Amino acid sequence: MKLNLKIWRQAGPNAKGQMVDYQIDGVESDMSFLEMLDLLNENLIAKGEEPIAFDHDCREGICGMCSLYINGEAHGPDRLTTTCQLHMRRFKDGDTITIEPWRANAFPVIKDLIVDRSALDRIQQAGGYISVNTSGRTVDANNIPIPKKDADMAFDAATCIGCGACVATCKNASAMLFVSAKVAQFALLPQGRIEAAKRVQDMIAMMDAEGFGSCTNTGACEVECPKGISLTNIAILNKEFLLAQAK
Ligand code: SF4
Numbered sequence: 001m002k003l004n005l006k007i008w009r010q011a012g013p014n015a016k017g018q019m020v021d022y023q024i025d026g027v028e029s030d031m032s033f034l035e036m037l038d039l040l041n042e043n044l045i046a047k048g049e050e051p052i053a054f055d056h057d058c059r060e061g062i063c064g065m066c067s068l069y070i071n072g073e074a075h076g077p078d079r080l081t082t083t084c085q086l087h088m089r090r091f092k093d094g095d096t097i098t099i100e101p102w103r104a105n106a107f108p109v110i111k112d113l114i115v116d117r118s119a120l121d122r123i124q125q126a127g128g129y130i131s132v133n134t135s136g137r138t139v140d141a142n143n144i145p146i147p148k149k150d151a152d153m154a155f156d157a158a159t160c161i162g163c164g165a166c167v168a169t170c171k172n173a174s175a176m177l178f179v180s181a182k183v184a185q186f187a188l189l190p191q192g193r194i195e196a197a198k199r200v201q202d203m204i205a206m207m208d209a210e211g212f213g214s215c216t217n218t219g220a221c222e223v224e225c226p227k228g229i230s231l232t233n234i235a236i237l238n239k240e241f242l243l244a245q246a247k
């Protein structure tokens with residue numbers, strides 16, 4: 001397959017960026033999107049040109065690093081699929097593919113396609129944990145009865161990989177879906193109730209401090225989320241926040 005690529009190049013955080021055109025040949029349909037970029041970088045290096053910087057780690061949909069805007073969609077055209085799990089069979093010979101970094105004030109570009117998503121880490125550090133009694137008399141977690149529905153919802157919320165696609169795709173650059181997943185995964189379980197009020201207030205305060213926008217219930221985040229995190233979690237977040245404020 002031969003492809004035309006339009007890729008965002010930016011030498012550093014304060015440099016002016018621009019779209020640059022590349023042609024690539026020999027792309028196999030079985031290649032992943034990141035393997036296609038690897039091939040392009042090998043070609044650039046062979047020509048003595050600067051390779052394109054892009055983020056990745058697990059390449060199996062777990063780490064949330066492969067944050068790319070492909071043809072105007074976060075993680076590209078497939079639903080419930082991270083960029084690393086997107087395959088080139090989704091494209092056809094002669095296609096033009098536009099590749100950009102996440103665009104949000106809270107995610108400044110570091111270089112080319114790599115953005116700084118540490119704002120999400122700081123939100124997580126503000127409250128995304130529980131305190132566990134490790135005195136030796138700890139109740140085995142399996143001995144605490146939890147309704148199946150709650151356990152399933154908590155597990156689903158916990159599948160958020162912190163990729164930031166919800167932020168990148170939101171017209172307000174809101175991080176509400178991410179924060180709601182991180183709050184709901186604990187709020188639904190007894191182990192998470194102890195610090196529930198403090199957690200939701202601290203995480204929302206950090207979200208605001210990091211410069212994310214407000215949620216206007218557009219729902220684009222849910223559509224583009226590669227892990228299918230539901231808007232229901234935002235309802236849980238709002239309920240938790242109101243309860244905490246009323247205390
Ligand atoms: S909610 Fe979805 S899109 Fe947002 S960070 Fe988590 S996995 Fe990524």
Ligand code: FES
Pocket residue numbers: 055056057058059060061062063064065066082083084085
């Ligand atoms: S590289 Fe880890 S989720 Fe894509």
